[in-house]
Amino acid sequence: MIRLTKQTDYALVLMTLIAASEPSEVQSATELAERARLPLPMAGKILKLLGREGLLVSQRGAAGGYRLAQGASETTVADIIRAMEGPIALTDCSSDSGAVCSLEESCPTCSTLRRVNRAVNDALEAITLAEMAGAKHEAREALSEPIA
Amino acid sequence: MIRLTKQTDYALVLMTLIAASEPSEVQSATELAERARLPLPMAGKILKLLGREGLLVSQRGAAGGYRLAQGASETTVADIIRAMEGPIALTDCSSDSGAVCSLEESCPTCSTLRRVNRAVNDALEAITLAEMAGAKHEAREALSEPIA
DNA sequence: CCATAGGGCACCGATTCGGTCCCATTTCGT
């Protein structure tokens, strides 16, 4: 399926939330989970992973939490997806070893799918966390009346 | 995972094979399976699906087979993917009903992910079957020396 | 009338996904 995992979806939401706050302050998993309307164990798992992958910096101990490892403009959607699900590749052979490949003489997908793959990659690479956080604020403004 | 199914991968190969032949002649599943180096049941299953989805026209009975339903230039990679795995949507809420959504107040992914989704969609929509078949021939030419 | 070829679908093992829980470790506050 050409669909990202729910956990990746959650990761995007969480990253956006963190990016929308003061860059220097850490935010606890509990707090973030609440704001993202996610169960705490889930949010915790994802935040741990994002930390291990270097997208977040964690502060342990009481009053600990997470903050962005880089500026919001340096982190892209592609980064987050890669952190959660590994390298972005539409098919087995579009990036990995061509061992299982060779479905056809001079495999047609090799060239074309690689191009498609690159296009997708570029599209994901083009959106930064800063843009997402910005879009959120705009949306919140736009919705402030209808919701309230 | 942002990855298409193996069956979809196979479908792309099969479609490319069909597109590379005379548009009026039908080709049997057996023949295509052989050329794609796929087990016959698999190829059959995929071809049936592609036929049901309207991308291929089937000729039943002895000497039957498949041919393209439209010109190779009218069929895109996105069409094939949609035929195999349904609508192209990166997340649950980026196209379906927003029922399960609302992960956050004025959900941030709603706006941004939809944009990403569109970019991916466009990228897939941009590649036609004719291009794939063409690329295959070019690749075959380019590889004729190094392989032999 | 029979061999050939597609149509439809059920089925099964293997993998992945979604989510929870537990326990160890670190650190702040008292």
Place this chain on the structure above:
DNA sequence: ACGAAATGGGACCGAATCGGTGCCCTATGG
């Protein structure tokens, strides 16, 4: 010094999806 608060790292399990095969039916050309 001690305990509460928080992250770190996995193990774990039910559910869904994937990859692939097989069976039986229908259509059709010779």
